[in-house]
Amino acid sequence: MPSRRWSLPIQMTVTIVGMVAVTIAFLCGIWAVLYGVLSFLDVSTASSFAGGLTALIVVTIGYLEYKQVDTIERLADADRIDEEAEPELYELVTRVAAQLDVPVPTIALSDRQTPEALAVGFRPENVHLVLSRGTLDTIDGRAELEAVVAHELAHVKNRDAMVMTAVSLPVILARGLGTRLADIENPGGAAILIVPLGFVSTLIWGTGKAMTARLSRAREQAADRAAVAVTGSPAVLATALTKLDRSISDTPNRDLREVSGISSLSILSLEPEELEKVMLGPDGNREPSYWWLRKRLYRFERWLFRTHPPTDDRIEQLAEYERQQDRRSPS
Numbered sequence: 001m002p003s004r005r006w007s008l009p010i011q012m013t014v015t016i017v018g019m020v021a022v023t024i025a026f027l028c029g030i031w032a033v034l035y036g037v038l039s040f041l042d043v044s045t046a047s048s049f050a051g052g053l054t055a056l057i058v059v060t061i062g063y064l065e066y067k068q069v070d071t072i073e074r075l076a077d078a079d080r081i082d083e084e085a086e087p088e089l090y091e092l093v094t095r096v097a098a099q100l101d102v103p104v105p106t107i108a109l110s111d112r113q114t115p116e117a118l119a120v121g122f123r124p125e126n127v128h129l130v131l132s133r134g135t136l137d138t139i140d141g142r143a144e145l146e147a148v149v150a151h152e153l154a155h156v157k158n159r160d161a162m163v164m165t166a167v168s169l170p171v172i173l174a175r176g177l178g179t180r181l182a183d184i185e186n187p188g189g190a191a192i193l194i195v196p197l198g199f200v201s202t203l204i205w206g207t208g209k210a211m212t213a214r215l216s217r218a219r220e221q222a223a224d225r226a227a228v229a230v231t232g233s234p235a236v237l238a239t240a241l242t243k244l245d246r247s248i249s250d251t252p253n254r255d256l257r258e259v260s261g262i263s264s265l266s267i268l269s270l271e272p273e274e275l276e277k278v279m280l281g282p283d284g285n286r287e288p289s290y291w292w293l294r295k296r297l298y299r300f301e302r303w304l305f306r307t308h309p310p311t312d313d314r315i316e317q318l319a320e321y322e323r324q325q326d327r328r329s330p331s
Helices: 002-040 046-067 072-076 087-100 133-138 141-157 160-167 169-182 188-231 234-250 253-258 260-265 291-305 311-328
Strands: 078-081 106-110 117-120 128-132
Touching (some): 002 160, 002 188, 087 106, 087 141, 087 188, 106 133, 117 260, 141 188, 141 234, 160 169, 160 188, 188 234, 188 311, 253 260
């Protein structure tokens, strides 16, 4: 399948080039706003002053964003375990890691019933594999668990955490700037600066997030292919994905909101497909204002920023791998 082999490198190259352009646009946008305001105020050397302020803003926002990021184990509410606590799980993870030629990860388990499965770590030598009790209870047998673990460790093999962190830099910076501007109350005259900066940050955040989401979807499919290469059975991974997807669909929206911070990292998206509808009024019979519009905007946002391919598409692709295996096997 040459087209699929080249698909990920091409998408990665296009995304990197695009994100470089987005980063340049972000910096130029901030500079242009500052330069315009400083020129209006008749500040001498407005160009140089705007350049210095742009650099200061970007460095400060970057420092604040990365300083406050919680560990994934804390977000997932997971505790690290050793070989004595879960010998069978430890043996399975060790074997899959050896097959993929990656270091054995630190294993962490969460007591949540939401089906979570993710591998995190900037370098393969410092990877944590996080699983929830909901995942272990949902999938049956070692074969399905092996397929899930193989998918997650394939991300480690492909250095996806490093790649996605690097290409997400302008998104993180734009989100950080926009969040802090939105927190300013009663800006007064500063609105002349805050409003255009807010517009620039929102535009860059939306553009960058859509581009990185597309790359994320491609890397999920690449991890599926790598898991099949390890386990030799596309059907087993397809079965595990089907069960996990059904479990996520049955999970209340309030529980999914608790794990929204790790949704993009998990084997399946942990975000609800539909916006939760809460009826208003004393009798609970009044529909929220503009519900039809809010529902459609949510669907558009899910489509634009979806970090995982639809589960049905992944299962269909796995079925195609199964058919290819059948054609190659001797009759």
